[in-house]
Amino acid sequence: MTTTTSTTSTRVIRDYDRPLWRRVLLNREFAIIALLVLVVVVSAASIRGFAQPITVNYLLLDVAPILLIALPMTLVMITGEIDLSVGSMVGLASVVTGVLTESGAPFEVAALAALAVGVGGGAFNGFLVTVVGLPSLAVTIGTLALFRGLAVGLLGTTAVTDFPEMWTALAKAKIAGTTIPYIVIPFLVLLAIFVVVLHFTPFGRGIYAIGLSKDAARFSGVNVEQTKFILFILSGAVAAFAGIFYTLRFGSARGDNATGLELQVIAAVVLGGVSVFGGRGHLHGVVAAVLLIGVLGSGLRLAGVTSDVINIITGGLLIFSVVAASVLAWAQRVRAKAGPPLRVAASPAP
Amino acid sequence: MTFARKRVSAFAAVAVAAALVLTGCADTGSGSGGSGSGGDGGSDNLAITFLPKNLGNPYFDTSSEGGKKAVEEFSGTFAEVGPAEATPDAQVSYINTATQQAVGALVVSANDPKAICDALNEARDAGVKVVTFDSDTNPECRDVFINQADSEGIAKTQIDQVAEQIGGSGEIAILSASANATNQNAWIELMKEYAASEYPDITIVETVYGDDDDQTSFDKTAALLQSHPELKGIVSPTTVGIAAAARYLSTSDYKGKVALTGLGTPNQMREYVEDGTVTSFALWNPADLGYLSAFAAKALIEGDITGAEGDTFEAGDLGEYTVGADGVVVLGDPFVFDADNIGDFDF
Numbered sequence: 001m002t003t004t005t006s007t008t009s010t011r012v013i014r015d016y017d018r019p020l021w022r023r024v025l026l027n028r029e030f031a032i033i034a035l036l037v038l039v040v041v042v043s044a045a046s047i048r049g050f051a052q053p054i055t056v057n058y059l060l061l062d063v064a065p066i067l068l069i070a071l072p073m074t075l076v077m078i079t080g081e082i083d084l085s086v087g088s089m090v091g092l093a094s095v096v097t098g099v100l101t102e103s104g105a106p107f108e109v110a111a112l113a114a115l116a117v118g119v120g121g122g123a124f125n126g127f128l129v130t131v132v133g134l135p136s137l138a139v140t141i142g143t144l145a146l147f148r149g150l151a152v153g154l155l156g157t158t159a160v161t162d163f164p165e166m167w168t169a170l171a172k173a174k175i176a177g178t179t180i181p182y183i184v185i186p187f188l189v190l191l192a193i194f195v196v197v198l199h200f201t202p203f204g205r206g207i208y209a210i211g212l213s214k215d216a217a218r219f220s221g222v223n224v225e226q227t228k229f230i231l232f233i234l235s236g237a238v239a240a241f242a243g244i245f246y247t248l249r250f251g252s253a254r255g256d257n258a259t260g261l262e263l264q265v266i267a268a269v270v271l272g273g274v275s276v277f278g279g280r281g282h283l284h285g286v287v288a289a290v291l292l293i294g295v296l297g298s299g300l301r302l303a304g305v306t307s308d309v310i311n312i313i314t315g316g317l318l319i320f321s322v323v324a325a326s327v328l329a330w331a332q333r334v335r336a337k338a339g340p341p342l343r344v345a346a347s348p349a350p
Numbered sequence: 351m352t353f354a355r356k357r358v359s360a361f362a363a364v365a366v367a368a369a370l371v372l373t374g375c376a377d378t379g380s381g382s383g384g385s386g387s388g389g390d391g392g393s394d395n396l397a398i399t400f401l402p403k404n405l406g407n408p409y410f411d412t413s414s415e416g417g418k419k420a421v422e423e424f425s426g427t428f429a430e431v432g433p434a435e436a437t438p439d440a441q442v443s444y445i446n447t448a449t450q451q452a453v454g455a456l457v458v459s460a461n462d463p464k465a466i467c468d469a470l471n472e473a474r475d476a477g478v479k480v481v482t483f484d485s486d487t488n489p490e491c492r493d494v495f496i497n498q499a500d501s502e503g504i505a506k507t508q509i510d511q512v513a514e515q516i517g518g519s520g521e522i523a524i525l526s527a528s529a530n531a532t533n534q535n536a537w538i539e540l541m542k543e544y545a546a547s548e549y550p551d552i553t554i555v556e557t558v559y560g561d562d563d564d565q566t567s568f569d570k571t572a573a574l575l576q577s578h579p580e581l582k583g584i585v586s587p588t589t590v591g592i593a594a595a596a597r598y599l600s601t602s603d604y605k606g607k608v609a610l611t612g613l614g615t616p617n618q619m620r621e622y623v624e625d626g627t628v629t630s631f632a633l634w635n636p637a638d639l640g641y642l643s644a645f646a647a648k649a650l651i652e653g654d655i656t657g658a659e660g661d662t663f664e665a666g667d668l669g670e671y672t673v674g675a676d677g678v679v680v681l682g683d684p685f686v687f688d689a690d691n692i693g694d695f696d697f
Contacts, residue, residue: 049450058446161464172468250439252465259437301447307405307434 028273029285080278093243098160098253122236152255171248211278392653396426416640505540519551
């Protein structure tokens with residue numbers, strides 16, 4: 001742990017040594033955004049059928065659950081924890097919504113119950129991690145299986161497909177005059193809240209502090225356990241919200257809904273520049289990474305590339321980005337050792 | 351200083367958003383392939399995309415081969431796309447892609463009758479014809495459904511098979527799936543009716559249920575043969591049951607003495623046909639299913655049919671077909687696999 005802390009602070013200090021243009025252009029977030037622009041431009045120019053309004057609609061509907069869940073996941077991972085149970089929570093929330101609607105409850109009640117299940121599931125993860133003190137990797141692998149098991153157990157192999165037309169239409173409705181779906185609005189609201197919380201509140205700064213060094217954070221007055229507990233609840237609640245959206249979008253509650261979604265979310269978060277060891281990452285990088293994976297998939301599918309090749313390309317991109325980041329960090333360390341003694345940073349990490 | 355970096359990143363983020371929105375507002379006209387509009391006149395856009403439940407599944411590999419053969423016969427453009435996992439949400443992405451590509455028709459085996467409905471209807475609104483095969487969606491989400499076989503045909507073929515193998519008289523038994531399996535129960539009822547009217551010398555002595563479990567079906571077969579020493583044939587209208595029964599028979603004294611037929615797949619049954627345990631069994635031919643689906647797609651694209659009851663169309667080697675109620679086209683009686691033709695199939 002101490003080595004992680006020292007290398008991270010080295011990098012932070014080096015940051016202020018570099019010229020402005022390098023700091024602006026040579027960071028992970030900018031690279032991902034630039035790549036996203038490039039892929040959008042190249043796809044629009046070269047893939048037939050990409051440059052049309054409906055593409056935006058399909059793309060945003062496809063990535064909406066990943067965008068939503070990536071927000072709390074980013075915060076969870078900046079603290080150095082992980083939540084692998086989100087995909088199963090999407091499925092469980094979907095099934096709870098479906099089963100209650102089928103049993104005659106109004107859809108609004110069913111959706112609120114699903115959100116409550118999300119909060120409860122998140123609190124369960126948080127309890128095991130912060131109170132019992134188990135590693136989140138182990139805990140959420142367990143709840144990944146548990147939530148999925150409950151979802152499939154509740155509904156079996158059947159599906160509930162009878163949801164109020166008003167709500168299923170709303171889930172896919174486009175903002176007047178555009179092809180942008182309404183689901184973008186709750187996402188933007190959540191994004192704004194998460195940005196403010198992460199960057200402008202002591203709670204948010206504490207999240208970075210925990211990821212850099214749990215002990216240092218605790219001695220600085222950050223309530224480490226409470227912070228993590230709240231983040232796991234947020235993760236569960238947002239996953240449940242995504243589950244309700246998922247159910248409405250496809251008009252179908254199934255136990256196997258969103259199987260494997262957690263890996264898509266985590267891949268995007270890591271691609272967006274969040275360190276799996278915690279302490280590093282930004283929401284704009286993550287949002288760009290989710291869109292990048294979405295645009296790549298959409299463009300390649302249009303170009304007739306098969307799903308396995310798309311997976312290989314996305315996986316390759318992820319590995320390349322992680323390797324490139326490690327190589328850059330290593331190069332910086334080597335230069336830092338060879339260079340003059342470091343000055344002490346005036347302010348904490350950005 | 352960090353502010354400057356954030357500002358540039360934020361600017362770039364806005365640029366992306368702008369790019370996406372501009373793309374969203376850009377020319378509506380492009381992308382529509384042929385003469386487009388789904389009006390009465392039909393179109394010549396014979397780009398046909400097959401979307402099976404998932405890729406890498408031998409059954410659907412065979413149906414897509416049939417589809418490809420048909421599309422090549424009428425000089426259209428064939429494509430096969432699909433997810434690795436058989437889930438409806440993954441299929442929706444591919445349906446959307448086909449809409450963007452403005453293909454002439456989409457031939458789909460649905461992973462969920464409802465979940466892919468809206469996506470299919472959006473495709474149809476954009477002028478794409480939709481044919482379902484193997485697994486249907488709700489009827490309002492597609493133009494026609496190519497049904498692999500109807501219940502009467504399935505019942506008739508199996509009884510004809512067993513009657514031929516036992517010489518038209520004697521005791522037979524049925525090894526089914528579970529006691530409340532809807533399909534099997536419907537078929538068994540029809541099999542009893544058909545046997546009673548066509549083969550009065552055949553008696554169906556018992557129906558047992560192997561629950562579509564290999565071991566249970568195996569044990570039930572053994573019990574059947576013990577309790578009915580005069581038994582001449584077993585019919586198993588389920589792929590799990592027939593394979594388990596064949597496995598029991600192939601190592602018992604009854605091999606070659608008690609006939610076994612029913613619904614099975616060539617890959618499961620190959621060794622039992624080759625070692626003489628089983629003479630013949632039935633199932634629809636997925637290649638024909640794909641072939642017929644492609645011709646139905648062509649007829650829809652060209653405006654020859656609309657999916658209304660009574661519409662007729664030509665399906666190449668398979669001849670003429672008529673659309674039935676609810677836009678359903680029945681492929682025909684099941685295909686009979688025996689030692690002579692089993693080598694041609696891999697699914």
